[in-house]
Amino acid sequence: MIDFHSHILPKLDDGSKSTDMSLEMLSKSFDYGIDVMVATPHFYIKHNTVDNFISQRSASYNALMGKVKAYGADLPDIVLGAEVYYFDSLCALPDIEKLCITDTKYLLLEMPFAPWTSKMVGTVEKLVYDCGITPVMAHIDRYLEFQKHNSYIDDIMGLGAVIQMNGEYINGFFTRGSALKLIKNGTVSLLGSDCHNLDTRAPNLDKSFRIIRDKCGQKTLDKIDACGREILGI
Numbered sequence: 669m670i671d672f673h674s675h676i677l678p679k680l681d682d683g684s685k686s687t688d689m690s691l692e693m694l695s696k697s698f699d700y701g702i703d704v705m706v707a708t709p710h711f712y713i714k715h716n717t718v719d720n721f722i723s724q725r726s727a728s729y730n731a732l733m734g735k736v737k738a739y740g741a742d743l744p745d746i747v748l749g750a751e752v753y754y755f756d757s758l759c760a761l762p763d764i765e766k767l768c769i770t771d772t773k774y775l776l777l778e779m780p781f782a783p784w785t786s787k788m789v790g791t792v793e794k795l796v797y798d799c800g801i802t803p804v805m806a807h808i809d810r811y812l813e814f815q816k817h818n819s820y821i822d823d824i825m826g827l828g829a830v831i832q833m834n835g836e837y838i839n840g841f842f843t844r845g846s847a848l849k850l851i852k853n854g855t856v857s858l859l860g861s862d863c864h865n866l867d868t869r870a871p872n873l874d875k876s877f878r879i880i881r882d883k884c885g886q887k888t889l890d891k892i893d894a895c896g897r898e899i900l901g902i
C-alpha cells in the first residue's frame with residue numbers, strides 16, 4: 669500500500685525531528701503494509717522559494733537515505749513530493765512543476781482552512797488547464813465542515829482533482845461512517861497518514877486498512893492502491 673501524505677523527512681518542517689525518528693516512522697509504516705511513502709514536506713510561498721525548498725528537501729532526503737542504507741532491514745521506498753499551501757498566484761509560480769510528486773504532474777495541494785471561494789476553484793482550474801498539473805487535494809476530511817453549503821469539492825473533482833483522506837478520519841469512531849461513505853461513493857481515491865512523529869501524529873494507516881477491509885472489502889483497498897500506483901507510475 670502507499671502512504672500518499674507524510675512528513676517523514678527529518679528536520680524540514682514540523683514533521684520528523686531526526687533521522688532516527690524518520691527511520692522509526694518508516695519501520696512502523698513498513699510493518700503496517702506500506703511499501704511506498706510519498707514524502708510531502710510543507711511548502712509555503714510566504715516562507716520559501718521553490719529552489720531553496722528543493723535543495724533543503726534533497727539534503728534532508730540524502731541524510732535519511734544514508735541511514736536507510738545502513739539500516740539492514742526492509743523499509744518503504746520514499747517518493748519525493750511537497751504539500752503546497754494554496755496561494756492565488758499558484759499558476760504564475762515559475763517552476764511549479766518542481767513541486768509535483770517526482771516524475772508526475774500531480775501536486776499535493778493544501779487548501780485554506782476556511783470556506784473555499786469561487787476564486788480558489790478558479791485557481792485550481794488554471795492549475796489543471798494552464799499548467800497541466802492535477803491537484804491531489806490533501807486531507808479532504810479537514811475541509812468537509814467548511815464546504816457543507818457549497819459544491820466546491822464536486823467542482824474541483826469535476827476538474828479531475830484527486831481526493832486524499834487522512835487515516836485519522838477513518839480511525840475515529842465518530843467520523844468513520846462519513847469516511848467510509850466518501851470512500852464507497854468514490855470521492856476519496858487516496859489515503860495518507862499525514863504522519864509527523866511517533867506519538868501525537870504517528871503512522872496510523874494499519875487501523876484504516878483494517879477498517880476498510882472489514883467494512884468495504886479487500887477490493888476497495890486494492891482500488892485505492894491501484895490508483896496511487898497509477899499516479900506514481902509504479
Ligand SMILES: [Fe+2]
Nearest residue numbers: 673675751862
Ligand atoms: Fe500534511
